[in-house]
Amino acid sequence: MCGIVGYTGPRPVAATLFHGLRRLEYRGYDSAGLGIQEDGGIRVIKRRGNLDHLEPLLGDLPGEGGTGIAHTRWATHGVPSTENAHPHLDCRGRIAVVHNGIIENYQELERGLTSRGHRFRSRTDTEVLVHLVEENYRGDLLEAVRAAMPKIRGTYAAVFLSADEPGVLVGARKDSPLLLGLGEGENFLASATLAFLDFTRRAVSLENGDLVRVTDDDWVILDINGGSVERKVFEVPFDATAVQKGGYSDFMLKEIHEQPQAWMDTLRGRMSPGNRLRIEELEEDRFDLREINRIIFVSCGTSYHASLLGRYVMEGWMDIPVEVDISSEFYYRAPKLDPRCLVVAVSQSGETADTMSAVRWAKRCGAPTLAVVNVVGSMMARESDGVLYTHAGPEIGVAATKTFLAQVAAVYLLGLYLGQERGLLEPEFVRHTLRELEDLTGRIEEVLGDTDTVERCADKYCRCEDFLFLGRNINYPLAMEAALKLKEISYIHAEGYPAGEMKHGPIALLHPGFPVVALIPRDSVYEKMKGNVEEVRARQAPVIAVATQGDAEIRSCCEEVIYVPEVKPQYYPVVMAPALQLFAYHVAKMRGCNVDQPRNLAKTVTVE
Numbered sequence: 305m306c307g308i309v310g311y312t313g314p315r316p317v318a319a320t321l322f323h324g325l326r327r328l329e330y331r332g333y334d335s336a337g338l339g340i341q342e343d344g345g346i347r348v349i350k351r352r353g354n355l356d357h358l359e360p361l362l363g364d365l366p367g368e369g370g371t372g373i374a375h376t377r378w379a380t381h382g383v384p385s386t387e388n389a390h391p392h393l394d395c396r397g398r399i400a401v402v403h404n405g406i407i408e409n410y411q412e413l414e415r416g417l418t419s420r421g422h423r424f425r426s427r428t429d430t431e432v433l434v435h436l437v438e439e440n441y442r443g444d445l446l447e448a449v450r451a452a453m454p455k456i457r458g459t460y461a462a463v464f465l466s467a468d469e470p471g472v473l474v475g476a477r478k479d480s481p482l483l484l485g486l487g488e489g490e491n492f493l494a495s496a497t498l499a500f501l502d503f504t505r506r507a508v509s510l511e512n513g514d515l516v517r518v519t520d521d522d523w524v525i526l527d528i529n530g531g532s533v534e535r536k537v538f539e540v541p542f543d544a545t546a547v548q549k550g551g552y553s554d555f556m557l558k559e560i561h562e563q564p565q566a567w568m569d570t571l572r573g574r575m576s577p578g579n580r581l582r583i584e585e586l587e588e589d590r591f592d593l594r595e596i597n598r599i600i601f602v603s604c605g606t607s608y609h610a611s612l613l614g615r616y617v618m619e620g621w622m623d624i625p626v627e628v629d630i631s632s633e634f635y636y637r638a639p640k641l642d643p644r645c646l647v648v649a650v651s652q653s654g655e656t657a658d659t660m661s662a663v664r665w666a667k668r669c670g671a672p673t674l675a676v677v678n679v680v681g682s683m684m685a686r687e688s689d690g691v692l693y694t695h696a697g698p699e700i701g702v703a704a705t706k707t708f709l710a711q712v713a714a715v716y717l718l719g720l721y722l723g724q725e726r727g728l729l730e731p732e733f734v735r736h737t738l739r740e741l742e743d744l745t746g747r748i749e750e751v752l753g754d755t756d757t758v759e760r761c762a763d764k765y766c767r768c769e770d771f772l773f774l775g776r777n778i779n780y781p782l783a784m785e786a787a788l789k790l791k792e793i794s795y796i797h798a799e800g801y802p803a804g805e806m807k808h809g810p811i812a813l814l815h816p817g818f819p820v821v822a823l824i825p826r827d828s829v830y831e832k833m834k835g836n837v838e839e840v841r842a843r844q845a846p847v848i849a850v851a852t853q854g855d856a857e858i859r860s861c862c863e864e865v866i867y868v869p870e871v872k873p874q875y876y877p878v879v880m881a882p883a884l885q886l887f888a889y890h891v892a893k894m895r896g897c898n899v900d901q902p903r904n905l906a907k908t909v910t911v912e
């Protein structure tokens with residue numbers, strides 16, 4: 305959370321930084337600011353609110369090339385306000401910083417700095433950084449940052465600027481992402497490649513403990529002891545068109561419609577000429593899959609729901625137990641792990657702090673780790689023993705949609721692969737199942753091509769303030785995901801519940817103004833689900849069923865039916881997910897909500 309950008313080069317500096325902020329706005333949007341080297345000093349403009357509030361102030365900033373830093377904030381310490389917006393300046397206004405992360409010992413540092421005469425202007429943890437650098441500054445910004453950073457406890461990606469060193473940016477990174485974008489005669493530092501993708505696709509991911517000094521034609525990375533460090537340059541695997549709305553009114557809607565592609569791209573190219581399923585990323589012998597006797601998924605939010613879904617699939621295809629933990633609780637449970645337990649971290653961003661902590665705990669226990677992530681080169685991908693990429697492309701909308709479906713594709717693949725490698729699944733079964741999965745692409749397209757009923761339901765129920773989503777078996781995680789989608793973008797209270805559990809409590813909530821969405825495809829629990837629907841109806845709550853095309857019977861006991869194509873029972877979440885995402889989307893739009901940037905949320909949660 306928080307997006308930071310640094311630029312040095314010949315392009316109009318303010319406009320280039322602002323463009324980068326626009327690309328990173330999904331990371332946080334409660335306040336924003338820019339700091340630019342100008343006339344031997346640093347000019348800072350900042351504002352409470354999102355970038356639309358900052359934009360009118362850009363007019364009188366220099367239109368020519370130069371060097372500067374910028375920030376869009378998701379508040380952790382200090383309320384969203386103009387004073388707390390970044391950049392922050394030192395006492396003399398000669399050094400500026402933008403920061404993403406949390407400085408845990410800031411109060412102790414602030415007390416010391418104040419007693420030595422420093423005056424603070426904000427109520428943020430970040431401001432101590434710039435005062436510490438000021439205290440260590442002897443004409444060399446890199447050296448000052450190197451001297452200051454060991455005093456910091458916590459997480460940071462920070463970029464500094466000094467009025468006395470024209471054309472120089474200095475970055476430091478620990479546990480929050482920071483990337484270098486390498487252009488021709490210009491360079492960038494940013495929280496994500498999206499910030500500079502319109503200008504260059506060549507990038508370097510900084511690692512924990514790295515310090516970097518950047519000018520328009522040079523860059524050098526040092527460790528905290530001043531030793532020089534080599535890092536690999538990589539090419540970002542997509543271009544700037546992937547992060548534009550492409551004619552859609554919102555990124556979320558565009559990303560919902562990109563799901564057939566995301567689904568297919570994640571499955572594509574997995575069959576070897578010898579007709580075996582191959583996941584090349586897992587063939588590097590860093591762990592022996594035949595030795596594994598337990599699997600634990602760790603993840604948060606939508607990724608947690610994809611993991612839960614994975615458990616249903618895998619347990620059917622494998623002979624070992626599969627557990628799923630919410631990352632932020634995993635650590636407290638302090639589970640006993642050993643080298644035969646595979647810990648699978650599922651994350652869109654690959655930067656989520658809670659999931660990173662779970663991965664590190666696993667490593668400390670000697671358990672092998674596998675990351676299922678979407679962002680190439682992300683921290684989780686780098687720190688895990690193996691990585692399976694979801695190929696959903698960049699996702700800008702804060703609500704995860706296409707990356708959810710891509711994660712589901714990845715966990716199906718993983719289940720098949722593990723079953724194959726452990727000698728439990730026949731090659732013909734694996735091949736056939738992979739083909740079935742690929743064929744689902746067409747079914748997803750069908751759902752996206754016929755949205756009239758979804759829109760009608762949204763229109764009819766968008767003023768309700770509570771929703772219950774019910775599912776059983778593999779559709780239970782989807783009920784949770786559908787509820788999460790609705791609550792995060794429309795601010796409606798929604799719960800996803802196992803249908804059989806409703807009678808043990810939530811049924812008390814039901815009344816005629818409390819709609820229940822029942823996921824009731826034609827599968828082995830259809831009759832049981834119907835029983836639950838009757839229980840709801842007996843309490844006069846309206847029922848919206850999501851059911852199998854052609855199921856006329858269900859009509860008689862529901863107010864509305866959203867039909868999805870008939871598929872094998874284990875694949876219903878794949879065709880129901882887009883319909884439920886669209887339902888949430890239309891409800892939110894009808895309530896006038898900003899679906900791409902819901903309040904209080906950030907796309908990448910890099911604090912615990």
Ligand code: M6R
Pocket residue numbers: 604605606607650651652653654655656659702703704705792905907908909
């Ligand atoms: O990047 P991650 O997948 O690790 O993120 C996990 C959650 O923060 C994320 O899924 C969040 O719940 C989304 N807003 C859901 O739409």
